[in-house]
Amino acid sequence: MKAGFRQSISRGIRFRCPKCGDGRVFSSFFKMRDECAVCGLSFYPESGYYAGAMYLDYGLSAAIFLAIFVPTLFMPDLTHLSYMTKNLLWIAFGTVVCLGMARPSYSLWLAVDYWIAPWNSEPVKKNDDTLELPLVSLVIRTDSDEPHQGTRNRWEN
Ligand SMILES: [Zn+2]
Incomplete structure (x- = not known):
């Protein structure tokens, strides 16, 4: 309660x-x-x-x-x-x-x-986990970007 x-x-x-x-x-x-x-x-x-x-x-x-x-x-x-x-x-x-x-x-x-x-x-x-979090999210974002290669190229051009 x-x-x-x-x-x-x-x-x-x-x-x-x-x-x-x-x-x-x-x-x-x-x-x-x-x-x-x-x-x-x-x-x-x-x-x-x-x-x-x-x-x-x-x-x-x-x-x-x-x-x-x-x-x-x-x-x-x-x-x-x-x-x-x-x-x-x-x-x-x-x-x-x-x-x-x-x-x-x-x-x-x-x-x-x-x-x-x-x-x-x-x-x-623990403090170590909070340090790792940005790296983990970066990896996830990079992986999920892979299928959208054309989209990323369009941004670069
Ligand atoms: Zn307690």
Whole structure:
């Protein structure tokens, strides 16, 4: 049965598989599994799949950063740090927030996308296969062109 939106979000926040809710999405802090160890759902349904998750990470991080940074502009300065030191500390803080939001962003991206358009559990495509695909299609096209030799000659003339 398809999970509801709230259940999907809950699975995403807990870094669990969007399909079964049991398998873990990450094998280490920043390393995603290729597929669910429980139900076999591929976590890489297509190449470049997580580009949107990077935007999500940026958006969430920027929102969190601004929600903390902007109020400090209206507070009295109690630190007495130099302007440069403060800037460097804010940059470091922003970097930490962005890295910290990477996991939730990737997991939520997977959860929401699976909720919108679920895909079937299939063997994960390795990078080698995607490299071979254009070559395969080229071969097929060349073969199918053979009977239409006259057509191709007409184009060349
Ligand atoms: Zn699963």
